[in-house]
Amino acid sequence: MARSITQTGTTHYEVQKKRRAAKVEQSRQHRTAVIRTSDVVLEDNPSRRMRRGIYLGADGPHPTHVLDAAVHEVSPGITSSIHRHSWDAIMWVIEGTGWTEIDGQRVEWRPWDTVYLPRWAWHRSGTDGDKPARYLTWSVEPMYETFGLAVLEDAGDEPFAQLPPAPRSTAPDDAGPDSYGRRMRRLAAAYSPATAHRLITKWEDVNPRVTKRGARSMFLVDETIGYRTSGLTAVMHELGPGLWQAKHRHGGEAYLYVVSGRGHTEIDGVDHPWSAGDLVVVNHWCWHQHINDDTENSARLIRVHNVDALYDLMQILLDPMQLIEEEPDLADAPDLTGYRWPDPMAGRPAF
Ligand SMILES: [Fe+2]
Ligand SMILES: [Fe+2]
Structure with missing residues (x-):
């Protein structure tokens, strides 16, 4: 009877564990806010x-x-x-x-x-x-x-x-009824x-909507306004003077480019100040909240992520895990009653 030989050396289990740990460690070293x-x-x-x-x-x-x-x-x-x-x-x-x-x-x-x-x-x-x-x-x-x-x-x-066209799949007339x-x-x-494809969103065409999290948001690139992307979406969030967006957490990578204003983002209890031209990075399952520190003017940030492809996929692969967490009923969202948002055109650079 054949007997299997037990190897006491390094198995694929140790190799994979080590390799994955090294990748996470490497990405941790590059974390930034x-x-x-x-x-x-x-x-x-x-x-x-x-x-x-x-x-x-x-x-x-x-x-x-x-x-x-x-x-x-x-x-x-x-x-x-x-x-x-x-x-x-x-x-x-x-x-x-x-x-x-x-x-x-x-x-x-x-x-x-x-x-x-x-x-x-x-x-x-x-x-x-x-x-x-x-x-x-x-x-x-x-x-x-x-x-x-x-x-x-x-x-x-x-x-x-004179340039070659985009690569694309072929389907000859006699492709057949089978799976291939x-x-x-x-x-x-x-x-x-x-x-x-839709290729441009003119600023004068944006449509501001106030969200439950407490910001006014304007879709720049999104399926709902006719884009078909790999999952990339862009939305501009506007925080009222002295106000904030409800706290939440999710995986990365989501970036927020500060168009105007000054404020800070609290990430796992640490404040990270920002002003126009900075890019805020929130990822790695940390609780975060964006706060406008200017009590006179609103602050505008453009959020870009790839949630529509990557997160949709992860949500399915990791079901029943929840990949976005927020306070129950968004209890910490600001009360915007009576607040009048500025004209979206205000602050646009001259041209
Ligand atoms: Fe390019
Ligand atoms: Fe977020």
């Missing part, structure tokens, strides 16, 4: 012809796993190189006027407009004014890199018409060209 705008270094790239500064992501001091965030600056009269990537991204214009061509379609933008860059869409940007333009981007490149799917192609000054044929048809049907 607020990235100051003054700590973001703009670097010039001669071939891209733009300056880029990293808030969060592998090319800066704070590597991440799902989202990255960067600021970009385009000089007056300059057009960037044309490039595309396998991941999608959101652009938000801080200042200046300009345009972005997305798969040949020109989108004109002004301060506080939001542009959506679909995956695999060739794009380049330029400014027409006599001042530089600056915009922020958030993307899911780190997540795509984790899956081995991050591809970036820069085509320099090649005209769009069904898969081909299903995947081919899921394709939509970049120009069929």
Whole structure:
């Protein structure tokens, strides 16, 4: 009778445990709460012809796993190189006027407009004014890199018409009624060209709504206003003078870019002050609450995360665990009775 031989060396169990612990430890070392705008270094790239500064992501001091965030600056009269990537991204214009061509379609933008860059869409940007333009981007490149799917192609000054189209699934006429044929048809049907996507939210078109958590919110990129993304969403939250958003916790990564105002975010009992241009990072299952410290003016923050894909999936995979926790009945939300919100246009930079 054959007998199995017991190995006393390191088994896959120890190997995996060690490997996972090392990954968590590494990510803990990069934890941060607020990235100051003054700590973001703009670097010039001669071939891209733009300056880029990293808030969060592998090319800066704070590597991440799902989202990255960067600021970009385009000089007056300059057009960037044309490039595309396998991941999608959101652009938000801080200042200046300009345009972005997305798969040949020109989108004109002004301060506080939001542009959506679909995956695999060739794009380049330029400014027409006599001042530089600056915009922020958030993307899911780190997540795509984790899956081995991050591809970036820069085509320099090649005209769009000569560039290859986005890769897509094929479904020949004789694909067949079997499972392979069904898969081909299903995947081919899921394709939509970049120009069929909603590509811009003009600031003047935003629709403010007061939420139960106590902030006024405006969707910038979301399924409910016609976007179809990899799961990326962007919403601007506005906190009334001296007010706050109800405390809650969830996994990461969620970033909040401070558009205007000054305040602090309490993370697990520690206060982290912020002001315009900073990026607040809340993740890793910590209790957090955003508080406006200005008793005269509201504060505006843009929240971006990938919950619509990643959290939806995690919620299913970890059911019955709850992945978002808040106080029962949002008992700590501020009372907004009688408060009159400012005109959404107030504070928008001139153009
Ligand atoms: Fe890009
Ligand atoms: Fe949150």
